[in-house]
Amino acid sequence: MATLKINGETVTVDVADDTPLLWVIREQVGLTGAKYGCGIAQCGTCTIHVDGSPVRSCVYPVGALSGEEEITTIEGLSEEANHPVQEAWAELDIPQCGYCQPGMIMAVAGMLNDNPNPSDEDIDAEITNICRCGTLARVRKGIKLAVEKS
Amino acid sequence: MADTGILSRRGFIVGTGATGLTIGILASCSPGASGPEEPDYSDLPPNDEVNAWVHIDHDDTVTVRIARSEMGQGTLTGLAQLVADELDADWDKVTTVYPTPGENLARERVWRSYSTGGSQGIRGSQDYVREGAAAAKAMLIEAAANEWGVAASECTSADSVITHGPSGQTTTYGAVAGAAGKLAPPLEVTVKDPSEWKIIGEAKKRLDTADKLIGAQVYGADIGLEDVLKDTDATPTELLSASIRQSPKIGATVASFDAAAVENMPGVRKVVALNNPFGEGQNAVAVIAETWWQANSALDALPIEWEGGVDFSTEAFEAELDDGLTSDEAFVGNGGGDLAGAFADAAQVIEATYNMPFQNHACMEPMNTTALYTDDRCEIWCPTQNGEAALAAVSEASGLDIQNCEVYKVHLGGGFGRRGAPDYVQQAVMLAMEVPGTPVKLLWTREEDMKHGFFHPTTKGRVRGALDADGNLTGLHLRISGQSILAALIPQALQDGVDYATFQGLLPPGVDPRLEDQTLKYSFDNFLVDHAMRNPPVRPGFWRGVNLNQNAIYLECFMDELAHAAGRDPLEFRLAHLQDSPEAAAVLQAVADRSGWGQDDGKHRGLCVMYGFGSYVAACSEVTVDEDGVLSIDRIVAATDPGHAVNPQQIEAQVEGSFVYGLSAMLFGEITFEDGVAQETNFDTFNSMRIVDMPEVETIIMPSGGFWGGVGEPTIAVAAPSVLNAIYAATGKRVRQLPIKDQNLRDA
Known part of the structure; x- marks a missing residue:
């Protein structure tokens, strides 16, 4: 059993402690915005926030949580799709297939929580998500637009 | 109506x-x-x-x-x-x-x-x-x-x-x-x-x-019971999930598996072996469970013995590719003039050999399908590039008349050509038939997706060129050696044994109406393009851009080598052979003008121009290579003439994305086999470009009207050659072996 605070709600789930948080969120909690892409923390499609910091949930065992942490998924990032990152993404029409974008958006939003005005070097170091459609050029523009909007 | x-x-x-x-x-x-x-x-x-x-x-x-x-x-x-x-x-x-x-x-x-x-x-x-x-x-x-x-x-x-x-x-x-x-x-x-x-x-x-x-787009991997109930007339009360392990070795089958070892694990409902959709015997074992994580955990714990298979090795296959490079027998794709005479009279002959390794499509969303089978109907929820082929696969796998089958398409989490193949559809239907009345969602792991692709084929290209004393190109022979996609997947499309699609971007007009959009735009007096087919036992597939990608490397890197050997400007050298294609010349000139080609500004630039999928495309890449041999791709100017431009900002997005796909392959992409087993299994060993690797891209859209060209693929072909040519400009070294990943560009 594990108790999670996710997007402001407390839920209790009956899973083994070593179950990755990604699969608990997707299969027990029923929020499918965070995606499975690699299972080894390489691609970042599963990125969520734990206490505001980006975490690759596919390798984060649910048993490592105390139950006090605030977990945020893409579904809980904003009330009306109006987080600055979401607004910038809409304005620049960034998603292509979109499968990696919940993770990309959460990675960027998490970076901006800690570093509201990242340099290009900061972006290079912190945003390491894979996008096979190749939105990377617009993602960099989107980050800068989101900074302006914040 | x-x-x-x-x-x-x-x-x-x-x-x-x-x-x-x-x-x-x-x-x-x-x-x-x-x-x-x-x-x-x-x-x-x-x-x-x-x-x-x-x-x-x-x-x-x-x-x-x-x-x-x-x-x-x-x-x-x-x-x-x-x-x-x-x-x-x-x-x-x-x-x-x-x-x-x-x-x-x-x-x-x-x-x-x-x-x-x-x-x-x-x-x-x-x-x-x-x-x-x-x-x-x-x-x-x-x-x-x-x-x-x-x-x-x-x-x-x-x-x-x-x-x-x-x-x-x-x-x-x-x-x-x-x-x-x-x-x-x-x-x-x-x-x-x-x-x-x-x-x-x-x-x-x-x-x-x-x-x-907002995370609300439902992909195949996200399908739940409520999504199924929206579409079906059946009344399932739960949705089960499945994970699968296919024979790691090419052609191997299941010898045995110990279902009892995992049947009591949490959530496990069934452990089953599956028939090979395309061959003999059973080539996979799957677990159906209440959740996917339970199914996959049980599979991890399941002892499976495999038997048979092919001891294929990419390293050993090199010898076959090399044999094809010099073989007396090859299919002719294009040519004309007096090639032997051109080489006999040449003032200078140069030669180079390049390669293209196997590539995985690596869609971000691994292969998946949800299937629901009842006695008289079979329905699937599927990310597919070919809904009708998927429908036929449902009918074939279920044994039901096609009128009693249905496909509900969902947006794809990437396709790139991989999701035209119906292997995962057939597997999902076979699993659904194990639990009639209950939908089963089959989701492959990334490792299954990486190892069991329909891989971009491996080929080598050897190019020889004859230059006269004035530096004019008087003879050109491009020999392609390697795998035919059509021979493996659509043999009925071969013409007297020839796979003309192998010559994408190099063809003369009039060979095949389906390939009129893949012709050579250069004019050469004496030349030959031919293909020595060497087919490994690896299943090939249509990988975004398909054969245009390596053909552009073979032709356009060599055009750069020729220009330098002739002491001529690579732009001028190309334009001299584009006199019959003003559209191709225009896109090339456009990237040269915008990029600052020819300026003495310390930048290292490389060019490439191609025609493919009915569109004219060109790129000029700028790179720096530091003293340690580390590459930085700084800027790319790309031009595309698709005839009519339906949505310019989406064309721009496709052009930018094409560089990510093409340059990821150039930098990192390679699937190798040892003892018939794919060695790259996830993004740690089959890497993809990150934002740090991404250059600035400027896209020039120059629709000349009068025709409808494609946009999603052609630009990929100009990505790698333009960067490879720029690396030469920066280092004086030619990179002819891909991927670049482990090479020091100063020692190349």
Whole structure:
């Protein structure tokens, strides 16, 4: 059993402690915005926030949580799709297939929580998500637009 | 004509404009709020469709039926633009829906092909899609004219409103759509001249973005019981999940597995071996469980013994590829003149050999399908690039008549050619047949996806060139050695044994109507392009851009080598052979001009120009290579002439994305085999570009009109050659062995 605070709600789930948080969120909690892409923390499609910091949930065992942490998924990032990152993404029409974008958006939003005005070097170091459609050029523009909007 | 059942019942809107998003948010956030008075249509029966392409509600919402699949390439929005423009619709009220492959079958393929590949989504259907919309518009106007008792020729249309000129009275599409649908379609329609386009050619926002920003877009991997219940007439009460392990070794089969070892693990329902969809015997074991994590955990713990298989090694296969490079026997793809004479008289002969390793498509969303089987029906929920092929696969795997099968398409989390193959569809159906009445969602692990691809084929290219004393190219021979995709997948498409698709981008006109969009635009006097087919036991596939990618490396890196050997400017050297293709010369000149080609500014630049998928593309890349041999790709200027540019900002997105796909392969992409087993299993060993690797890309869209070229693929081909040529400019070293990943560019 594990108790999670996710997007402001407390839920209790009956899973083994070593179950990755990604699969608990997707299969027990029923929020499918965070995606499975690699299972080894390489691609970042599963990125969520734990206490505001980006975490690759596919390798984060649910048993490592105390139950006090605030977990945020893409579904809980904003009330009306109006987080600055979401607004910038809409304005620049960034998603292509979109499968990696919940993770990309959460990675960027998490970076901006800690570093509201990242340099290009900061972006290079912190945003390491894979996008096979190749939105990377617009993602960099989107980050800068989101900074302006914040 | 009435709607068929599924379209009206499903109401599954796959894309919606900004207006839809606003309405959605208002409705969900402020249920008590009331905006401006909206007419109430709730007493009216829903309108029938106007025709197969268009349905219009009383409130003027235009729903465009889209047969091709959306996998990120923007076809959904582009096709909707074609229809909306021809229809004179109000773009802010346009939405889209996928008609199912089963409906297409029942309606005698009214939507024609569902195949989404070869950059054909728009160019392959623009004529009949626009004609369908033009017919719908004519019927709407006729319905209004009938109601008013006036001549249709006195009526005009704009923004979903019909106006009778002499009287000035107006009506809306929604008001007459029901009556329009009952009219006979016009016998002839004329589509607009491009000068009349208002929506085509505009940088419209995509229709499918809103849900992708909030985690609400449902992909195949996300399908749940509620999604199934929206579509099916069956009444399942749960949805099970499955994970699969396929034989790690090519051609191996299941010898044994100890189901008892995992049957009591949490959630496990069934442990089953599956038949090979394309061969003999059982080549996979799957676990069906209550959740996917439980299924996959049980598979991890399941002892499986495999037997047989092929001891294929990419390293050993090099010898076969090398043999093909010098073999006396090869299929001729293009050529002419006196090649032997050119080499005999040459002042200088140069030669180079390049390679292209196996590539995995590596869609971000691993392969998956959800299937529901009952005694008399089988339905799947599937991300597929070819809905009709998926429908046939369901019928074949289930043994049910195709009329009793159905495919509900969902947006793809990447396709790139991989999702045209139906292997995962057949597996999902086989699993669903194990638990009749209960839907099963099969999701591959990334490792399964990486090891069991339909890989971009491996080839080598050896190029020899003859230069005269003045540095003119007088003879060129490109020998391609390696795998044929068609020989493995579509052998009936070979012509007297020749796979002409191998010569993509190098063909003469007139070889095959399906390859007219893949011809060589250079003019050479004495030349030969030929192919020594060497087929490994690895299943090949159509990987975004297909054979254009390596052919561009072989031709365009060598053109650069020739220019330098001749002491000539690589731009001028190329232009000298593009005299018969002003379009190709124009895109090349455009990237040269924009990039600052030829300026003495310390930048290291490389060029590439190609024609493929009906479009002219070029790139000029700028790189730096530091003293330690570390590459930085700094800037790329790209140009594309697709004839007509339906949505410039989406073309720009495809061009930018093409560099990510092409350069990821150049930098990192390689699937190798040892003892028949793929060695790269995930993104740690099959890496993909990250933002740190991403250059600035400037896209020049220069539509010259008069033809419809593809956009999703051609630019990939110019990515690697332009960068490789720039690396030479920076280092004086040629990189001819891909991928670059482990090479020091200063020691190359």
